[in-house]
Amino acid sequence: MTQRYRLLIEYDGRPFSGWQRQQDQPSVQAAIEKAAEAVDGAPVVVQGSGRTDSGVHALGQVAHLDFQRPIEQRKVADALNAHLRPLPIAILDAWPVQEGFHARFDAVKRHYRYKIINRRADLTVRKGLAWRCPQHLDEAAMQKAAQALIGRHDFSTFRDTGCQADSPVRTLDEITIMRNGNEIDVTCSAQSFLHRQVRSIVGSLVEVGRGREKPGWIADILAAKDRTACGPVAPATGLYLERIDYPE
């Protein structure tokens, strides 16, 4: 009698080659599968809501797995965490769910946050946890430019050449640029994203923020539907998969 669990997962992306299991490379998925096997006593497949790239962090990744052996609900997270130690992966919560629940296919919205620190000095406590941009960024210009991206568009410009999605069309529900002192957070929400879409958008918006491009340039490069029109891709270090929404 198997029981499916939904997991809420936080990780520091730095030591991993990404979420996805890979031959001979450390991945978050493989680490959780190994911990789950140690808990359940049999091989376990862990299905995430989606992949994250090498170095990308997660504050609220969601995954599901099936355990063959009964285990008290309140012990699932602790048991997995005990086997994950000392890797920087934490199971924040685990709930029993119906067999039909699917972390990837049931997700209705994905929320990413990109953290920029706008200052000249190198990072110290936040090293590896944000992208430092030394040139002053005009966040109002970035916000204005970003409006062009909201809605349903062909995002070919903002899609990695290795992207395996069938279509470059996505609906971006929200994009917000917020400054608090020298910290600028870019938050993006959509049902799904293309490969490196958020980092491509943020890197292009920073070109606007630092005054190298006018705000209207973002609409122009979107309309070009051409990967070569994109600005530099922002580094993985500032990106966080923040939350995934599911139907109630």
Add this chain to the structure above:
Amino acid sequence: MTQRYRLLIEYDGRPFSGWQRQQDQPSVQAAIEKAAEAVDGAPVVVQGSGRTDSGVHALGQVAHLDFQRPIEQRKVADALNAHLRPLPIAILDAWPVQEGFHARFDAVKRHYRYKIINRRADLTVRKGLAWRCPQHLDEAAMQKAAQALIGRHDFSTFRDTGCQADSPVRTLDEITIMRNGNEIDVTCSAQSFLHRQVRSIVGSLVEVGRGREKPGWIADILAAKDRTACGPVAPATGLYLERIDYPE
């Protein structure tokens, strides 16, 4: 013709045995003095607003130093940062100040922040940057208990046995406990603090927060003026020297 500069400094306390220069131990002060000597070409003394313990972080430490050779103001921070690399110490800003300015003696208020993450799972992205408390903390009880500490008191209970201050009497201007999700920040402001006073207060407040002691216990142990009455000292990892105020 020497010029005094006031420095605003951020550092990750983990690799250092504290602010204070020490024989054969890495310190923030010695690292900045070495960088300053490389910039100025002669030995430089860096005077901080006060010490921080081994592992304690700073977001806004202040120090002063004198340069013998003229240097453009806007290049001071960059020049020091170039020589500090790759240590996690950043000079955020540098201003020329009058010769009479003294980072320690002129400080009128010091602000500390202690970051607690109240959850069972180990920390990942914030590992080394906060104190994880697995037992549920009642922040309202902590706030109620903390009221007893505000004002002028003999803080012998909350003072490390190695404290070198002449008097155990200090005036705590403010102490606030704020919860945001599972993050609890304790902020404390005073003109000056005793050695390990903030960590002693936070460790004791956590005893109240987890229900091992009633809120009134904080007033009782303060009144005892006895170091052995103090709760466990909170670890250095969650403490940040956040800001120092000077007269305009």
